[in-house]
Amino acid sequence: MNWITNIVRPRIKGLMGGGKDGGRGGGDTPENLWKKCPSCGEMIFHRDLVANLNVCPNCGHHMRIGPAERFAYTFDAGSFTELVPPSGVPVDPLRFRGEKKYADEIKAARSKTGRPEAFTAARGSLDGMPVMIGVQPFDFLGGTLGLGVGEALVESMQAAIKEKRPYILFVASGGARMQEGILALMQMPRATICVDMLREAGLPYIVVLTDPTFGGVSASYAMLGDIQIAEPGAQIGFTGARVIAQTIREKLPEGFQRAEYLLEHGMLDMVTHRKELRATLSRVLHLLMSQGKPRNKVLVMPVRNGSGRNGNGGVTAIP
Numbered sequence: 001m002n003w004i005t006n007i008v009r010p011r012i013k014g015l016m017g018g019g020k021d022g023g024r025g026g027g028d029t030p031e032n033l034w035k036k037c038p039s040c041g042e043m044i045f046h047r048d049l050v051a052n053l054n055v056c057p058n059c060g061h062h063m064r065i066g067p068a069e070r071f072a073y074t075f076d077a078g079s080f081t082e083l084v085p086p087s088g089v090p091v092d093p094l095r096f097r098g099e100k101k102y103a104d105e106i107k108a109a110r111s112k113t114g115r116p117e118a119f120t121a122a123r124g125s126l127d128g129m130p131v132m133i134g135v136q137p138f139d140f141l142g143g144t145l146g147l148g149v150g151e152a153l154v155e156s157m158q159a160a161i162k163e164k165r166p167y168i169l170f171v172a173s174g175g176a177r178m179q180e181g182i183l184a185l186m187q188m189p190r191a192t193i194c195v196d197m198l199r200e201a202g203l204p205y206i207v208v209l210t211d212p213t214f215g216g217v218s219a220s221y222a223m224l225g226d227i228q229i230a231e232p233g234a235q236i237g238f239t240g241a242r243v244i245a246q247t248i249r250e251k252l253p254e255g256f257q258r259a260e261y262l263l264e265h266g267m268l269d270m271v272t273h274r275k276e277l278r279a280t281l282s283r284v285l286h287l288l289m290s291q292g293k294p295r296n297k298v299l300v301m302p303v304r305n306g307s308g309r310n311g312n313g314g315v316t317a318i319p
Contacts, residue, residue, distance in 0.1 A: 037061055039233075053274045062231045062274055064211065066113070067120035067135040070170050074133060074278050080124025083159065085116045086151040093147060096179040105179070109140045117148035118173075121156035123165065127282040129291060132160035136171045138212070143173035145217050146180045150187025153221075157194035166204040166285050171222045175215015184216075191221040199226075204288040206281065209236050209259070209268070227284055228268045229277070230259035236267075 034043050039061035049056075053073060054063045071080050096102040110116060118140035123132050134156050136143050160167045176184040198205045207225030209218075211234040219238055230236060237257040245252050255261040259271045272280050 035063075038063075055274050060232060060273075062211065062233060064138050064172065066137045066139060067115070067122075070135045070137075071122050071124070071133065073274070074168070074281065075122070075124040075126060075131075076128070080122045080133075082120060082122045083152075083156055085120075086148070086155055089148045089151050091148075092179075093183055094179070094181055096181075098179070102179040105141065113137075113140050115140060117152060118143050118146075119149040119152040121152060121159075123159070123163065126168075126278070126285065129282070129285055129289065130163065130165045131168060131285065132156060132163070132165040133168045133170070136169070136173055136217070138172040138174070138210075141177065143171070143217075144175060144177035144184070145173060145187050146177035146184045147187065149177075150184075150190055153187075153191050154194050157191075157198060160203065161197055161201045164201070164203065166206070166289060167198055168206045168208065168281060168285075169222070169225070170208045170210060171213055171217060172210040173213055173215065173217040173222070175217055188216050188220040192224065195221055195224045204285060206284065208277065208281075209234055211235050214238060214240070223267075226288070227270075229280070230262065230268050230271050231277070232259060232271055232273060234259040236262055 033046055035046060035049055036043055037056040037059060039056060040059035042056060042058040044056060054065050054069065055061065056063070091106055092103045119134060119136050121132060121134040125131065134153060136149065157167060195205055204226050206227045206229065207222055209222060209228065209230040211231065213222055213234065213236045215238065218236060235257050236259060241252055241257050253261070259268060262268045263271050
């Protein structure tokens with residue numbers, strides 16, 4: 001609780017006629033009109049944040065976003081369709097129970113995100129080129145890799161090979177899902193084999209590392225891209241910096257495990273701002289596939305409402 005919650009929000013509600021009847025027939029005033037930047041603390045009006053692709057206009061911090069935004073920011077407007085999530089995957093194969101039942105954690109994550117797992121894939125086009133995009137967001141149990149994620153990732157890569165589409169992976173993850181033990185770790189070699197299959201088929205595999213990417217995910221398919229791209233300031237590594245510092249008993253360099261540090265030390269090919277990411281991906285893919293980019297460009301406007309499932313999710317195309 002702070003002055004924003006106690007003073008600013010009630011006053012905004014009063015000015016806009018807040019209340020159960022909305023005061024002006026408009027319903028309740030939204031609670032998320034403002035968002036605080038976790039990096040600089042700046043309060044950003046939600047429309048300004050959306051217009052800036054969820055990047056802080058004050059410090060440039062790239063906030064975490066989900067599949068709907070990723071698809072809207074990357075695909076040609078109205079061109080994409082989400083793949084059907086795999087069925088028949090065991091939800092709690094080990095009947096794991098910690099402080100909470102694992103099955104209850106899954107239910108809570110599904111209710112919070114509206115998605116069945118920490119992975120969503122879609123087929124569509126990028127500047128006219130057919131592509132497959134997979135998104136592993138952090139908001140579903142920390143983007144951890146389990147049976148559901150592994151199966152969805154494998155199926156999307158197999159679909160890309162069958163349809164001869166380059167594959168783009170946006171990933172943020174804390175690593176393998178401990179509640180599924182060895183079954184989660186088995187998804188790492190499965191995904192690695194599919195990456196090899198993409199290469200054998202002559203299809204580019206581009207990985208965009210977002211904040212944060214750690215553990216078994218960063219130790220396998222997240223670092224096997226033909227081109228490795230990262231968003232500015234993204235934390236990328238295997239083990240957390242504090243654990244490393246305590247183990248080696250030395251002070252770590254400034255910016256250790258940040259995208260810029262990894263680029264400087266040869267672990268990444270480029271660090272790209274979110275506003276330039278779509279154009280960069282298009283340019284790289286057309287180069288790798290030896291195809292010229294079409295002259296007619298499409299401007300993709302930010303997603304505002306809707307999940308983006310089987311459509312453009314409120315995206316507007318301007319030729």
